[in-house]
Amino acid sequence: MKIFSSPTSPFARKVHVTAAILGISDRIEIVDTATTPVDTDEALAAANPLGKLPALVTDDGDTLYDSRVICEYLVSLADDDNLLPAAGAARWAALCQQTLADGLMEAAILRRYEVVLRPEDKRSTEWDEAQREKIERTLDAFESGTDDLADEPTSGTIAIGCALGYLDLRFGDEGWRQDHPKLAEWYEAWAQLPAMQATHIPA
Ligand SMILES: N[C@@H](CCC(=O)N[C@@H](CS)C(=O)NCC(=O)O)C(=O)O
Known part of the structure; x- marks a missing residue:
């Protein structure tokens, strides 16, 4: 899977910290992306109509956003009950x-x-x-x-x-x-x- 990301984005950081804690960072390819509300990266906008990062493209080619959804997806991949308590x-x-x-x-x-x-x-x-x-x-x-x-x-x-x-x-x-x-x-x-x-x- 790959993630449109930027090292200074706190939302992207949430995703990378989550992946690291789950031990699955090595499954993620980072697509370093520079975007702002007034100069949207085209590839990012094609993946996420809002033009915001992070956006994750799964191995099946589906795109997930925003950071909450991506974090929940990563938790589901790792089958972890602790990061997002079930109930x-x-x-x-x-x-x-x-x-x-x-x-x-x-x-x-x-x-x-x-x-x-x-x-x-x-x-x-x-x-x-x-x-x-x-x-x-x-x-x-x-x-x-x-x-x-x-x-x-x-x-x-x-x-x-x-x-x-x-x-x-x-x-x-x-x-x-x-x-x-x-x-x-x-x-x-x-x-x-x-x-x-x-x-x-x-x-
Ligand atoms: N609710 C979104 C917020 C994402 C967000 O605001 N990302 C910023 C970078 S930190 C962005 O892509 N800004 C570009 C824009 O607003 O067009 C999430 O949780 O992922």
Whole structure:
């Protein structure tokens, strides 16, 4: 199978961290793809009408997106019950953590696009501030839920780790750790996982 991917995409990173934890990274061919909302890669758009990565092309030629669906597909290939618990409170916790972390990534990427893609005279401070507040509220929610984070990796903790890694990559100067010490301590250990180290991009 192959995956349209970019080393700086936190959504793609979720997929690669998941594959690494499942031990199936060697089954994936990475198609390094540069795309933005205003300059869409053609091969990617042919695979995913939304023109967003990651997108996975299976060995049968089917295409899967988005990152959640791809992660679930990888879990099904590896027949793993832990990364996405099948039922009960652990499942809903992992899914909601993933939703929050994905939303944090979306808000952070929108902020990044505002700076790198929109001409300076068309940028909106209100827009940027609104996205920043979403990120702040989500970090606060993670901070108060740090004690509930699973010891073993789940789709939720994988997404949280990739979201925090993206903040370090693009917004490291804003110092998210300062007001979120428990989360920072959790991430310190999490970032040492071989799957995280293998997908780390220095800021
Ligand atoms: N919900 C999607 C979001 C994917 C996404 O936003 N990917 C970004 C790169 S990090 C992208 O491809 N942006 C190009 C665009 O929006 O056209 C997922 O979970 O995969």
